[in-house]
Amino acid sequence: MSMDTWQRNTSGMIAHAQRRKEQTLQRVDAAITKLLRDNAAVNFNTVSKEAAVTKQYLYANEQVRGRIEALRGQHRERALRERLARPPGKTDAGKDIVLLAKDRRIAELEDDVRRLKKELQGALGKLYERA
Numbered sequence: 138m139s140m141d142t143w144q145r146n147t148s149g150m151i152a153h154a155q156r157r158k159e160q161t162l163q164r165v166d167a168a169i170t171k172l173l174r175d176n177a178a179v180n181f182n183t184v185s186k187e188a189a190v191t192k193q194y195l196y197a198n199e200q201v202r203g204r205i206e207a208l209r210g211q212h213r214e215r216a217l218r219e220r221l222a223r224p225p226g227k228t229d230a231g232k233d234i235v236l237l238a239k240d241r242r243i244a245e246l247e248d249d250v251r252r253l254k255k256e257l258q259g260a261l262g263k264l265y266e267r268a
Contacts, residue, residue, distance in 0.1 A: 165201055171187060172184065178209075181196065
């Protein structure tokens with residue numbers, strides 16, 4: 138056996154790994170862009186699903202991780218500002234439902250009042266006849 142070792146030719150493998158890395162980063166960038174365009178939440182779960190990469194990959198890549206965390210913070214701030222800008226309470230549709238329920242309850246109570254007044258008149262009439 139000879140002590141000579143074979144010259145390894147790994148340049149093709151290294152080039153392929155580099156292309157895959159660039160393609161994955163492009164998919165992640167495209168996913169983030171699409172989520173922003175659709176006004177969807179940008180977080181690790183949504184980017185992971187949209188770009189078809191693992192969350193572990195997103196957390197491990199510092200550049201991608203920083204970008205997602207920054208966008209996630211901006212989304213939270215925007216949501217908080219919108220929530221604070223809206224007056225507290227119910228929406229118009231919710232108010233309409235409550236008003237309809239109250240109107241229905243008022244109508245039921247008015248019917249009960251009419252029925253009880255008639256019963257009272259009948260009872261008073263019987264009491265008057267006895268006296």
